[in-house]
Amino acid sequence: MNDFRPYLLTWVALLALLGVIVAAAALFDGLLASMIVLAGALCMIALIITLFMGLRSAGGLLRVYATGGVLWLGFLIVLTLADYLTR
Template sequence: MNEFRPYLLTWVVLLALLGIVVIGAELLTGLLALAVVLGGALCMIGAIIIMFMGLRTADALMKVYATGGVLWLGFLIVLTMADYVTR
């Protein structure tokens, strides 16, 4: 049972974050709703990457590569949105 406990806790955290995101999207408006939804999504992504993809127990080089991949994806999204907004 002990090897399933971290996964179960991660699942509960993901469900709680999903509830926060849904309630925030329904009740809040404007930039506050956007901040709650994006913040919740980033926390969910972090929990999934750290726990389910094994980054918690990975060596330092793997953590560097994972961080670089996430930063690169963010960079590409920002550039794509900048191109879309300026057209």
């Protein structure tokens, strides 16, 4: 049987981060809430990528491609926001 403990701990951590994000959105306004929500979302993404996508035990080349994909997605989001905010 596979060891399910890391998956369970990751799930609990994801739920805790979700609680932090919801509380920050409800309690704070403006830039502080946005920063807390963004930091929580980035932590959730890191947990999902490392454990559920198996990058913790992956080889170096797969990590390079995964990092490139995340950077490309960030690049596309920044370009879209730049276009949207300048109109």
